Amino acid sequence: MRRHYLVTYDICDAKRLRRVFKTMKGFGAHLQLSVFQCDLPDIDVVRMKAALTEIIDQREDQVLIIDLGPTESHPIKRIESMGIKAEWEERRARIM
Amino acid sequence: MEPESQGPSSGSDIPLLPARMVNEFAYCPRLAYFEWVDGEFADNAETTEGRFHHRRVDQTPLRKSRKVEDDQPSEATIHQRSVWLSSERLGVTAKIDLVEGDAASAGLAEGTQTVVPVDYKRGKRPHTTQGAWEPELVQLCVQGLLLREQGFTCERGVLYFVGSRERVEVPFDDELITRTRELLDGMRTMTQATVAPPPLVDSPKCPRCSLVGLCLPDEVGWLRATHEGEAPAVRKLIPANDDALPLYVQTPGAKLGKDGECLKVKDHDEVIGEARLVETSQVVLYGAIQVSTQVTQELCKRGIPLVYCSSGGWFYGMTTGLLHKHVELRRRQYAAAADRERCLLLARRFVQAKIANCRTLLRRNHRAAPDTVIQELKCDQIQAGVAESLESLLGTEGTAARRYFSEFAGMLKEAEPGARFDFDGRNRRPPRDPVNAMLSLLYSMLAREWTVTLQSVGLDPYLGFYHQPRYGRPALALDMMEEFRPLIADSAVLTAINNGEIRTSDWIERMGSVTLTPDGRCRLIETYERRMGQEITHPVFGYQISYRRVLEVQARLLGRYLLGEIPELPPFTTR
Numbered sequence: 029m030r031r032h033y034l035v036t037y038d039i040c041d042a043k044r045l046r047r048v049f050k051t052m053k054g055f056g057a058h059l060q061l062s063v064f065q066c067d068l069p070d071i072d073v074v075r076m077k078a079a080l081t082e083i084i085d086q087r088e089d090q091v092l093i094i095d096l097g098p099t100e101s102h103p104i105k106r107i108e109s110m111g112i113k114a115e116w117e118e119r120r121a122r123i124m
Numbered sequence: 125m126e127p128e129s130q131g132p133s134s135g136s137d138i139p140l141l142p143a144r145m146v147n148e149f150a151y152c153p154r155l156a157y158f159e160w161v162d163g164e165f166a167d168n169a170e171t172t173e174g175r176f177h178h179r180r181v182d183q184t185p186l187r188k189s190r191k192v193e194d195d196q197p198s199e200a201t202i203h204q205r206s207v208w209l210s211s212e213r214l215g216v217t218a219k220i221d222l223v224e225g226d227a228a229s230a231g232l233a234e235g236t237q238t239v240v241p242v243d244y245k246r247g248k249r250p251h252t253t254q255g256a257w258e259p260e261l262v263q264l265c266v267q268g269l270l271l272r273e274q275g276f277t278c279e280r281g282v283l284y285f286v287g288s289r290e291r292v293e294v295p296f297d298d299e300l301i302t303r304t305r306e307l308l309d310g311m312r313t314m315t316q317a318t319v320a321p322p323p324l325v326d327s328p329k330c331p332r333c334s335l336v337g338l339c340l341p342d343e344v345g346w347l348r349a350t351h352e353g354e355a356p357a358v359r360k361l362i363p364a365n366d367d368a369l370p371l372y373v374q375t376p377g378a379k380l381g382k383d384g385e386c387l388k389v390k391d392h393d394e395v396i397g398e399a400r401l402v403e404t405s406q407v408v409l410y411g412a413i414q415v416s417t418q419v420t421q422e423l424c425k426r427g428i429p430l431v432y433c434s435s436g437g438w439f440y441g442m443t444t445g446l447l448h449k450h451v452e453l454r455r456r457q458y459a460a461a462a463d464r465e466r467c468l469l470l471a472r473r474f475v476q477a478k479i480a481n482c483r484t485l486l487r488r489n490h491r492a493a494p495d496t497v498i499q500e501l502k503c504d505q506i507q508a509g510v511a512e513s514l515e516s517l518l519g520t521e522g523t524a525a526r527r528y529f530s531e532f533a534g535m536l537k538e539a540e541p542g543a544r545f546d547f548d549g550r551n552r553r554p555p556r557d558p559v560n561a562m563l564s565l566l567y568s569m570l571a572r573e574w575t576v577t578l579q580s581v582g583l584d585p586y587l588g589f590y591h592q593p594r595y596g597r598p599a600l601a602l603d604m605m606e607e608f609r610p611l612i613a614d615s616a617v618l619t620a621i622n623n624g625e626i627r628t629s630d631w632i633e634r635m636g637s638v639t640l641t642p643d644g645r646c647r648l649i650e651t652y653e654r655r656m657g658q659e660i661t662h663p664v665f666g667y668q669i670s671y672r673r674v675l676e677v678q679a680r681l682l683g684r685y686l687l688g689e690i691p692e693l694p695p696f697t698t699r
Contacts, residue, residue, distance in 0.1 A: 054385020054386055054401060054402060071169040071172050073169070074173045078172070119369065120653065120654075122371045124396050124397040
């Protein structure tokens with residue numbers, strides 16, 4: 029089953045920051061600076077954690093993975109946005 | 125933890141059994157058969173996590189932590205990681221995560237050393253009397269036996285649980301060794317069979333097994349049992365809507381490249397879209413799209429098919445990774461295709477299910493379906509069930525299709541003024557009206573979907589039972605899609621027209637033929653994909669499942685049928 033996650037990070041080194049950003053692009057939608065919206069089955073959560081563990085420095089950097097609950101319950105609807113309207117990504121086939 | 129690539133070779137000599145496979149065999153013989161004999165492998169969260177932990181065992185860490193690592197037990201004299209041992213005499217091989225030897229006993233007796241294999245396990249220590257489950261104990265015992273073969277003294281092993289950082293001591297007593305030898309013998313016997321052992325019955329092991337989606341334990345068990353009176357409900361073990369989704373590229377001249385974990389589509393240096401690789405199930409290219417080698421290689425590695433179509437939607441072919449290893453399945457398929465009786469049996473079933481689904485669609489969506497047509501379709505359905513030859517079946521199917529399409533227009537709502545949805549029977553090459561154009565496009569999309577699905581489960585999409593093989597025609601895909609034409613393609617066309625998703629402005633007429641504009645086609649593909657993602661109640665198993673999953677389950681059931689595990693392939697018909 030898929031769950032929604034918000035992933036936020038603080039990375040101290042510019043090079044690692046780039047790599048974390050690039051990795052996160054593969055798992056979710058870039059929502060704000062250092063914030064990603066991810067809609068993942070548990071296997072991809074493990075993959076994401078594995079990929080991030082390889083990059084970050086455990087003593088200096090921090091990644092928060094916030095579990096918002098199962099996708100079916102539409103947890104994103106509970107998030108309120110102020111100012112510029114937030115664009116939440118929907119899962120669907122991509123046609124370009 | 126990586127999937128074993130060699131697998132058993134044909135012939136009498138059985139290759140060395142890996143200790144990890146003995147673990148799988150102790151867990152479930154059917155699982156071991158799939159992974160070892162069929163060469164199937166699927167990951168789930170547990171296996172992925174396991175591999176991640178093992179990667180750290182298998183390699184020396186690249187970056188040393190600032191805290192000096194000197195908290196290793198000082199008495200350890202042997203501390204060897206990733207030790208690979210084999211023994212022809214035992215017939216086993218194993219990669220041991222860690223071998224430890226302590227100084228106290230080292231060098232006591234001349235030439236012998238006491239060593240301890242350490243096996244890393246993900247998760248926490250299970251709270252059982254023996255400290256671990258049998259599969260793990262047996263796997264460790266195989267490692268111990270291998271170390272003894274090398275001349276070491278090895279009386280015990282250690283399971284290290286990464287999740288709780290606990291060590292569990294496992295003594296290699298006679299009981300465990302006997303059990304291990306028993307399982308090794310059992311596994312060798314199993315290797316020689318051509319059919320997998322039966323699935324476990326209602327086992328709590330199944331929901332967490334990574335191969336549950338291709339093993340279909342409850343479904344196969346249910347179909348094997350003869351049902352008289354009340355049949356028990358089938359557990360829903362397959363996620364309904366957990367799938368990766370396709371990426372379609374139809375902008376002429378676009379370039380597809382790879383950027384980290386994403387695919388990037390560029391049109392004249394302008395990025396027009398990105399798709400994440402983990403969420404991509406297949407990449408479909410319409411017309412002249414350029415693809416980089418990096419993309420092709422990455423897709424092959426990940427098992428994502430790359431499909432080429434003409435800009436009009438004609439399916440040319442596809443690039444996939446290596447062919448599926450399950451040779452026995454293809455052999456059975458060829459044997460069945462050569463047997464006229466079995467072909468006819470399957471063909472009857474395909475046509476019957478198709479007519480049934482057409483009839484249901486008419487009854488549900490037609491404003492006023494004439495009773496005669498509904499009746500006649502019912503007769504056709506019965507007649508298809510007793511057809512004596514493929515030729516007469518073809519005739520019945522044609523008649524039924526004519527009847528169905530003559531009433532098709534009745535399912536379309538009154539369109540906007542000037543819209544020409546004057547559907548008057550099926551025509552193609554080229555389609556002469558918009559409805560036919562849409563049907564043609566969606567049929568070719570469905571054929572492509574089935575080709576991809578069949579190939580991914582290890583069947584040959586080009587050899588069919590009802591459709592005869594012709595150059596370049598995916599006959600089995602056409603067979604399998606028959607009953608899904610009304611359910612997916614026809615129904616998507618109805619949705620697109622009746623919801624006003626496709627309008628007059630979405631097609632171009634040229635010399636009596638009709639084509640959709642790129643924009644119109646884009647919206648039709650969206651409608652089709654929405655339909656594929658829709659959850660329905662499975663007519664046989666009774667649980668909710670998306671059409672995308674239904675195709676996969678149906679393809680796997682065909683495999684189970686060809687291998688003789690289930691007596692017949694259940695048709696997919698809705699009510």
